[in-house]
Amino acid sequence: MGIEREPDGTVTTHDLGLSIGALAKAVGVAVETLRTWERRYGQPVPHRLPSGHRRYSLDTVDRLRLVTALIERGHKPSEVVPLDEAALARLAGLAEPPPESTSPEERWFEAARTMDEQGMLRRLETRWARLDIIGFLDGFLAPLLIETGERWARGELTIAQEHFASEIVAQFLIGRWRPMSAVQDGPVAVAATPSGERHSLGLHMAALALAAAGWQIRFLGADTPDDDIVAAADATGARAVVLGASPSLARAQLEDTLSRLHRSLGERAIWCGGTAPVERPGISWATNLAELYHWAREQAAG
Ligand code: B12
Structure with a gap:
């Protein structure tokens, strides 16, 4: 930026501002693009030196950085180049939301x-x-x-x-959990709820905890018969099977399912979660996801 000082130290303002080359560099666009935008949309507006050279204020950099970010997100130059900074910030979702009083x-x-x-x-x-x-x-x-x-x-x-x-x-x-799981090479967990159990949100939460701990998820979802859970664990080489069971699932049926899975799944870890625990040998029951997450992190690291 060409800031010039008089011999007595005062700043001459006529040369303040960025040249078109400096602006183009700061924003990351070609000089020719800036000229085109000015010709087509009247923006960015330079002031002219007596020599005819363009000079731009520093604010222009912030504004045009928003413009280029929005163009990268798919907006057309004609939609965004003419806008002022407040309108650009709103479009980019940067504007402060109005204050809200409720929780x-x-x-x-x-x-x-x-x-x-x-x-x-x-x-x-x-x-x-x-x-x-x-x-x-x-x-x-x-x-x-x-x-x-x-x-x-x-x-x-x-x-x-x-x-x-x-x-x-x-x-x-x-x-959240699927993209994490897709790029990981950690241990595999099969996730399912037993036959008759349609509450699957706890299971999705468990899948997210596992994926965040580095695991790959094979999600069978709700209402899966015991034999199919076992077959999926075999087919995927799963190291763990995670189950979700709400209080609405009959206790006797759940106990039976957990016993059968324990017998059929060999060395694999079996976690079951929900607010109404059932004790069965070989089953880790959790009423929260912190436990599963900490265990899963240790397993993935070891
Ligand atoms: C959403 C919902 C549904 C949806 C489920 C949609 C879905 N895709 O999951 C639908 C509409 C299908 C449904 C149906 C029914 N529901 Co419903 N449902 C609920 C509701 C509102 C939320 C359930 C939920 O997702 N909770 C969030 C979970 C994640 O909370 P959480 O269990 O506390 O989870 C924590 C721990 O348990 C643990 N955890 C949970 N899962 C796992 C898994 C693992 C591996 C681990 C480690 C940890 C873990 O960590 C969690 C976080 O801290 C609850 C209300 C409630 N109090 O939960 C009723 C509720 C569970 N439902 C109930 C009932 C009665 C039913 C129906 C029988 C209703 C009907 N007459 O049709 C049917 C049964 C369907 C079936 N066959 O399964 C009752 C159960 C009461 C009981 N004692 O039987 C509840 C409690 C509602 C009530 N107050 O009456 N329901």
Whole structure:
């Protein structure tokens, strides 16, 4: 930047600013692109030196960096080059959201009531970004789902709203654990719920804890017969089988399933999770995901 000083030390302002070459370099675009944008969209606006050379303010760099980021995200130059900085920041999602007075949980339920899909995803994203994995799963998401059940039982949420919320949570969790699992070469875990058990969100949470600990997940999902769980563990060379069981699954059936899996799965670790534990030899039961996560990390490292 050409800052010139008079012999007495004062700065002459006529030469302040960036040349077009310096601006192009700072923003990472070609000089010719900047000239084209100015010709087509009237931006960026330089001031001219007496020599006719362009000079740009430093603010222009920040503005054009937003422009190029948005173009990389798929916007056309004609949509973004003419915008001022505030409009660009809004488009880039950098603008501060308006202050909200209610708790994150209440905002989640409000979004569930109005079936505001984006609003619900945003609440999850925000918590996900701020909490560690166990804080998110055990501390935030599980209580939120339990409260969902209570509100449904009190008639404050309809079945449709509860189903809608559960689907959003499932999609969110899958969107986190599947890409992690796909790029890993750690031990394999098969994940399933036993026959008759349709509650699968705890299992998705377990899958996320495992994937975050470096494991690969083979997700069979809800309502899987015992023999098929065993066959999948054999076929994938799984080191562990993880199961989810809610209190609605009949205890006698669950005990039977766990005994059969223990007999058939040999040395493989078997974890079962849920709020109503059943004791069976060879089964590690967890009522939270912290335990599974810490065990899984040790296993993946060893
Ligand atoms: C969403 C939901 C459903 C959805 C499930 C959708 C899905 N894709 O999962 C649907 C609509 C299918 C459903 C159906 C039913 N549901 Co329902 N459901 C719920 C609800 C609201 C949330 C469940 C949930 O995901 N909780 C979140 C989990 C993750 O919480 P959590 O178990 O506390 O999880 C922690 C630990 O248990 C552990 N953990 C959990 N899983 C695992 C796994 C592993 C490997 C490990 C290590 C740890 C672990 O870590 C977690 C985090 O800390 C609950 C309410 C509640 N209180 O949970 C009712 C609830 C479980 N359902 C209930 C009932 C009765 C039913 C139905 C019988 C209703 C009906 N009449 O049709 C059916 C049964 C369907 C079936 N055959 O399985 C009752 C069960 C009560 C009981 N004692 O029997 C509850 C408690 C609601 C209530 N208050 O009455 N349900």
